[in-house]
Amino acid sequence: MTSIIQPSIRQAGIVVQRLRKVYGQGDTAVEALKSVDMVVCPGEVVGLVGPSGSGKSTLLKCLGAIIEPTSGRMVLGGNTLYDNAWKTKDLRTLRRDNIGFVFQAPYLIPFLDVTDNVALLPMLAGMPNSLARARALELLKELDVAHRAKAEPSQLSGGEQQRVSIARALANRPPVILADEPTAPLNSERALAVMRILNRMAIQYQAAVIVVTHDEKIIPTFKRIYHIREGRTMEEAGEGRSLDQMRPTLPS
Amino acid sequence: MPRKRSFFKDNDAIVNDRARTSANPAFNRPGLPGLLDAAIASQTSSHSVNAVLVRVREGYLPEQVAEPIRRWKHLEAYDRAGMEDILVAKLIATSAKQIGMFLVILAIVSAAVVTFIIYTMTIGKIREIAVLKLIGTSNTTIASMILQQAMGLGLIGFLVGKLAATLWAPVFPKYVLLLQNDALRGLAAVMLICALASTLAIRIAIKVDPAEAIGGGT
Numbered sequence: 001m002t003s004i005i006q007p008s009i010r011q012a013g014i015v016v017q018r019l020r021k022v023y024g025q026g027d028t029a030v031e032a033l034k035s036v037d038m039v040v041c042p043g044e045v046v047g048l049v050g051p052s053g054s055g056k057s058t059l060l061k062c063l064g065a066i067i068e069p070t071s072g073r074m075v076l077g078g079n080t081l082y083d084n085a086w087k088t089k090d091l092r093t094l095r096r097d098n099i100g101f102v103f104q105a106p107y108l109i110p111f112l113d114v115t116d117n118v119a120l121l122p123m124l125a126g127m128p129n130s131l132a133r134a135r136a137l138e139l140l141k142e143l144d145v146a147h148r149a150k151a152e153p154s155q156l157s158g159g160e161q162q163r164v165s166i167a168r169a170l171a172n173r174p175p176v177i178l179a180d181e182p183t184a185p186l187n188s189e190r191a192l193a194v195m196r197i198l199n200r201m202a203i204q205y206q207a208a209v210i211v212v213t214h215d216e217k218i219i220p221t222f223k224r225i226y227h228i229r230e231g232r233t234m235e236e237a238g239e240g241r242s243l244d245q246m247r248p249t250l251p252s
Numbered sequence: 253m254p255r256k257r258s259f260f261k262d263n264d265a266i267v268n269d270r271a272r273t274s275a276n277p278a279f280n281r282p283g284l285p286g287l288l289d290a291a292i293a294s295q296t297s298s299h300s301v302n303a304v305l306v307r308v309r310e311g312y313l314p315e316q317v318a319e320p321i322r323r324w325k326h327l328e329a330y331d332r333a334g335m336e337d338i339l340v341a342k343l344i345a346t347s348a349k350q351i352g353m354f355l356v357i358l359a360i361v362s363a364a365v366v367t368f369i370i371y372t373m374t375i376g377k378i379r380e381i382a383v384l385k386l387i388g389t390s391n392t393t394i395a396s397m398i399l400q401q402a403m404g405l406g407l408i409g410f411l412v413g414k415l416a417a418t419l420w421a422p423v424f425p426k427y428v429l430l431l432q433n434d435a436l437r438g439l440a441a442v443m444l445i446c447a448l449a450s451t452l453a454i455r456i457a458i459k460v461d462p463a464e465a466i467g468g469g470t
Contacts, residue, residue, distance in 0.1 A: 057466055060466055061463055061466055064386065064466065066386065066462050066463045066466065067463060092385075092388050092389075092390060093388060095386065095387065095388050096387060096388025097388070101383075101386055101387060101465070103383065103465060103466070105379075107379055107380055107383040107465065108380075109380055109384070110377070110380065120387075120389075121387055121388065124388055124389055124390075124393065125388075168387070180466050
């Protein structure tokens, strides 16, 4: 497959080549991914769309180093993480240092305040607590939720919680962000605001962002979209509508 | 040789016996109005005694007095050490065993309750635990979070219990001596119970698949 954008592997945020994933063995084997190719540049936000059962979640789990592909190659942030086998055994550290996750629901830790929810990852990576909290506050400020820094997650609105979860995903400055239906529970205004934040953060932190979505509200905002069908990806140019022109406000 | 003999005829057992006699319908028959008084009078005028307390004059050993008494049939003599042994090793030890049994039952029930609470709290946070694992939190960190939660619960329970016991102790008829060391041992036992109770929840948390944080399906 020829990509519309063809950066070198070193420059690319995400490069996936001939990725294959088979569940089970023998007669019961199911080939969830047949041959997936994908390139996402640093600072770029691409959409991953497809019908249910097409392999979106499997691809996301492979990219997130949650499940092991059967074969193929994955390069994240210029580092080959998988080439027919994992290049490291410590997938936990690999995920922590290289990949930020944004989920459909924010899943913030209920007994930690907003700052600690964001600072948790840098702390786990060994950053001193004061520095981790300073970084968390800086991110919260950029995402306009610094005024809720001491609040419990349950005291935040849905939009604020989602912004905190984006801040958490960015806390370790990962080269890759994987977002799984991040706008599904939000209304149009909030969904567009989340996309605006993801685009802004992608450029600011030079992160390659993949957004898995079914959400018709945000699909026109992608410049490039990967369609996944029966375990294969097809790339097409998206409408790339300007988010600023679509809606100007942040979610409350 | 014995300096003083004290006859405690109306000891607790006699008073209780008299009360039982008064309450007995057999002695309160309408046709026999003097029966109860006669029965009580017979008890009061009885020459039988339960025990005699003897205080020995200075210069004599209790054993010297006790030894000849023991030679009498149906009589037993105890010196101070023997009485203390009866009191401590028999009466107090029996009470201590009863309290100990209640404590064991309470400990088992508390462990079951704490296990259930921590288990329920953990099951309610499976998605959050999956997210923590997905973003790179180690099993050790997650286990220590659950352990801290169980310990916190135990500490709150202990403090509430200690405060309640201290404030309510005077209301209860029997005085139970709770020394500082006993309280500390109790705290250690509570912490141990909570640590053991959290193991089930920790096992569940460790088995959580980080993939649960990502939407299901393929």
